[in-house]
Amino acid sequence: MPVTEEQKHLANAITNALEALYPTVECALESGGDPFRLLVMGRLSAQCTDARVNTVCRDLFAVYPDVYAMAEADLPTLEKLVFSCGVYKVKAANIRDFSVIIRDKFDGQVPDTMDDLLSLPGVGRKIANLILGDVYHKPAIVADTHCIRISNRLGLCDKKDPVHVEKALIPLIAPEKSSDFCHRxxxxxxxxxxxxxxxxxxxxxxxxxxCTFTERKS
Ligand code: SF4
Incomplete structure (x- = not known):
């Protein structure tokens, strides 16, 4: 969909308004700035609240603090630790499997490209963009539930599909502001x-x- 000057102007004004409203923003996942922990938390956050992930991860990282410990994790123990995040068997298996890959293929470092991140089990575009934006300070649109809902209400896009929302916002939001825009x-x-x-x-x-959402709805 071609981007209009009107949309660019609107997106710019929304970006400025959100910056004024929330001058400093942090990711709601409390990873302490650790890329590997953020990756794990991103995986656990699917169909789960950030607050629960933060709570669960205090115990999880006490037992398995880094990629090397996680790669050697005992699967039943890992499953128990992440149980309350839901879909725990798949999440636990993904976390242990991508830890092995990061240890063996990426020298223990969370990769910094979309393609490499997407090659990790259980890592989709949402988590990959979270890592690219927060860890590597690259342009990144994290099309999570808030981003999808609010972007549609604000008229910045007109579909609920996350890939559509990501692609619609990329030309509208300044690249250096895109990651913080999504946090806001x-x-x-x-x-x-x-x-x-x-x-x-x-x-x-x-x-x-x-926003004309209320008027459009009525
Ligand atoms: S006016 Fe309502 S729908 Fe629009 S951005 Fe504000 S809270 Fe959301």
Whole structure:
């Protein structure tokens, strides 16, 4: 879909408004800046809340603190540790398997390209973009549930498919701002633009005429 000047202007204004609203942002996953831990947490966060992942990972990383320990993990023990994140058997197997690959093929370092990240079991574009943006400070659109919902409401895209949203936002958001833009959408989605009952009346973006979602809905 060709990008219009109007969309670019809107995206720029939304980016500035979110920056003003949340001047400093951090990833909601508390990895302590450790790339491997962020990768594990990203995998666990599928169909699970960030808060639960943060809690689970305190115990998980006490037992398996790094890629080398995780590559040698006892699978039943690992499954028990990640059980409450859901889909625990698949997640545990993915985490141990990608730890082995990172140890053996990537010299213990989380890879820094989309292709290499996607070659890891259980790692899709969402996690790969999280790593590229947060760890390697590369342009990255993390098309998670907040990003998809809010981008559609704001009129920055018009489909719910994550790849579509990612591709639609890439030409609209300045590359150096893209990773933080997505983090800000998470905070904004929790404070104002919730899935079920968005606080449109109090919304700072609406106050700046940056969202017409309510009008479009009615
Ligand atoms: S006006 Fe409502 S739908 Fe639009 S961004 Fe704000 S909270 Fe979300």
């Amino acid at each position: 959408l998470v905070w904004f989605g929790r404070e104002y633009c919730m899935a079920r009952a968005p606080r449109c009346e109090e919304c700072p973006l609406r106050a700046q005429n940056l």
